[in-house]
Amino acid sequence: xxxxxxxxxSLLASPALAQPAPxxxxxxxxxxxxxxxxxVSDVATRLLIEGLRPRLPGSVxxxxxxxxxxxxxxxxxxARAAPDGxxxxxxxxxxxxxxxMMKNQQIDVLKDLVPISLFxxxxxxxxxxxxxxxxxxxxxVAHVKSRPRDELAYAHSGIGTTVQLMMGMLTRAAGLxxxxxxxxxxxxSIAACVAGQVPMVASSTNSALSFIxxxxxxxxxxxxQRRSAFLPDVPTFAEAGFADVISxxxxxxxxPPGTSPALVQRIATLCDQVMAExxxxxxxxxxxxxxxxxxxxxxxxxxxxxxxxxxxxTRQMGLQPE
Numbered sequence: 001x002x003x004x005x006x007x008x009x010s011l012l013a014s015p016a017l018a019q020p021a022p023x024x025x026x027x028x029x030x031x032x033x034x035x036x037x038x039x040v041s042d043v044a045t046r047l048l049i050e051g052l053r054p055r056l057p058g059s060v061x062x063x064x065x066x067x068x069x070x071x072x073x074x075x076x077x078x079a080r081a082a083p084d085g086x087x088x089x090x091x092x093x094x095x096x097x098x099x100x101m102m103k104n105q106q107i108d109v110l111k112d113l114v115p116i117s118l119f120x121x122x123x124x125x126x127x128x129x130x131x132x133x134x135x136x137x138x139x140x141v142a143h144v145k146s147r148p149r150d151e152l153a154y155a156h157s158g159i160g161t162t163v164q165l166m167m168g169m170l171t172r173a174a175g176l177x178x179x180x181x182x183x184x185x186x187x188x189s190i191a192a193c194v195a196g197q198v199p200m201v202a203s204s205t206n207s208a209l210s211f212i213x214x215x216x217x218x219x220x221x222x223x224x225q226r227r228s229a230f231l232p233d234v235p236t237f238a239e240a241g242f243a244d245v246i247s248x249x250x251x252x253x254x255x256p257p258g259t260s261p262a263l264v265q266r267i268a269t270l271c272d273q274v275m276a277e278x279x280x281x282x283x284x285x286x287x288x289x290x291x292x293x294x295x296x297x298x299x300x301x302x303x304x305x306x307x308x309x310x311x312x313x314t315r316q317m318g319l320q321p322e
Contacts (some may be wrong), residue, residue, distance in 0.1 A: 001018070001118075005172065006039065006216075009222070012021055012130075016219055024085045024086075024263055024266065025056065025060075025085065025086055027036060027042065027060075027062040027086060027307040028059075028062055028086070028089065029061050029062070029085070029086050029087070029268060030062050030087045030088070031043060031045060031049055031061060031064070031088050032065075032066050032074040032075075032078055032085065032087070032088070032089050033045050033065050033066070033068060033089075033090045033091075034066060034070070034071025034072065034073060034075060034089070035065065035071055035092075036067050036092060036268070037065050037274060038225075038251075040092075040122075040157070040204075040207070040289075041090065041091065041251060042065060042090075043249065043287060044090070044119075044251040044284070044287060044289060045253070046063055047092030047280065047283055047284060048090070048119055048120075048251075048253065048274060049063060049090075051272055051275075051280050052271070052274055053271055054226060055273065055274065056270075060096055060294055063090075063096045066104075066153070068100070069093065069099055069106075069158070070094060070099060070101070071091055071092070071260065072102065072106060072107070073106065074089060074091075075089055075091065075095065075106075075109065077112060078113065078255075078256055079112035079113055079252060080219075081105045081262075082256065083255065083257065084260040085259060085263045085267060088253055088254065088255055088267075089113065089253070089254040090251070090253055090254075091251075091254060092249060092250065092251055092252075093162055093248065093250040093251075093252075094107065094306065095113075096306035097251075097306075097314075098302070098309075100162035100307075100310045100311045100314040100321065101159070101314060101319065101322065102312075102321055102322065103321045103322060106316065109125055109152065109303070109305060109307065110304060110307060111257065113254040113255070114254060114255040114258075114259050114264055114296070114297055114300075115252060115254055115299035115300045115302075116253040116255055116264050116296060116297065116299070117252065117253050117267070117271035117272065117294065117295060117296070118250065118251070118292050118294035118298075118299045118302065119251060119253060119272075119275050119291065119292075119293070120251045120275065120284050120289040120290060120291055121248045121249065121250040121289060121290060121292050121298070122204045122248065122250075122287070122289045123218050123222045123223055123224035123228055123249075124162055124163050124203065124204050124207040124223045124224075124248060125203055125204070125205050125208055125221070125225075125231070125234070125316060126140075126167075126170070126200065126202055126203075126219070126220045127131075127190075127193065127200065127201055127203060127218060127222065128140070128193070128199060128201075128202075128217065128218050129196055129198075129199050129200070129218075130215065130216070130218055130322045131132060131196070132199050132200065132218070135218070135220075136220065136235075136240070137221045137235070137237065137240035137241075138240060139191065139240075141174045141176065141222055144174075144175065145175075145235040149177045149194055150178065152178055152179070152199060152200070153178060153179035153181050153200075154167055154178055154179060154180055154181070154198065154200045155181050155182075155183055155190075155192045155197075155201040155202070156181070156182055156183070156189055156201065157182070157183055157184075157186040157320065157321050158180050158182050158183070158184065158185075158191050159316070160319060162204070162247050163202035163203055164182070164202065165247060165313055165317075166202050166223045166245065167248035168203045168313050168314075168317040169223070169242075169244060169245045169246075169313065169317065170223075170242060173242045173244055173245055174242065182221055186203055187207065188289070189201050190207060190208055190257055194216045197211050201217070204249040204287050205228060205230060205249075205289075206287045206288030206289050207288070208288075209230055209231070210233065214245070219231055220234075221234065221235055221236060221239075221245075222235070222237070222250065222304040223246055223247035224236055225238065225246060228290070229285075229290065230243060230288055230300055239259060250292065251289065253267070253271060254281065260268060261296070264296050265295070269285050272293050274292035275292075275293060276293075282321045304314045
């Protein structure tokens with residue numbers, strides 16, 4: 001659950017701002033991303049770095065894609081790097097699911113990474129084929145319950161993703177029986193719904209937005225605390241009586257363990273400043289993502305909550321670590 005705060009307030013409220021700023025960077029900064037080039041995690045992180053460059057004239061930022069093991073190859077490299085701020089990790093919210101879904105983990109994501117900034121988020125959303133009879137969450141629940149258990153199925157972008165766990169939250173809260181069909185990507189899962197191969201799909205807003213706007217699928221509810229500026233007419237699950245169905249695809253920046261709090265705060269403040277720029281907010285809007293401005297302490301607390309929550313939820317869903 002992400003508690004947003006105004007970006008300006010986050011800049012003024014940090015006691016670390018009164019401390020002397022560390023000398024950083026004094027040589028090129030490597031930003032590792034655990035997924036392939038062109039994906040939303042890659043694009044979001046590169047946008048942030050693009051915004052940092054003019055704030056640090058003369059500094060060099062090198063973005064490297066190190067895919068593998070659900071992003072943990074890159075995370076492990078950062079966890080073992082020197083704690084001087086010159087090797088950082090750009091990662092999505094799936095990093096808090098890894099402890100529940102991966103047997104052989106190279107690192108402990110809560111101990112071996114230092115959260116700097118959760119800089120943007122895209123709420124997850126339940127969408128249905130235009131011919132699906134339900135137009136509200138209440139009608140959706142009633143329709144699913146009127147059919148034989150597990151007759152209806154939903155698509156999602158893969159086992160152990162935030163969107164699959166969103167549906168785990170909903171099916172348990174509403175007492176629904178649905179089959180889940182994993183696809184290799186968000187685009188493939190949405191395409192299956194558009195083609196009528198499955199009646200519904202769980203997706204992040206950034207992946208589904210263009211299909212929703214084109215009328216190819218219909219959004220029923222967002223798994224966020226408040227409505228999205230991108231889909232102002234789409235209610236939240238909380239408005240429909242399911243307050244615990246909160247699931248967002250967020251994007252964060254991390255440092256190696258041992259990085260000084262003053263340096264972590266300095267980088268976090270720079271991230272906040274970048275995300276407060278109107279032009280940058282507009283560019284993230286094209287991704288279907290919104291600025292958050294969650295600093296080191298609140299981000300650390302969020303990570304701990306999500307890891308514990310997902311351990312319980314994956315166990316209830318019968319998902320096995322691999």
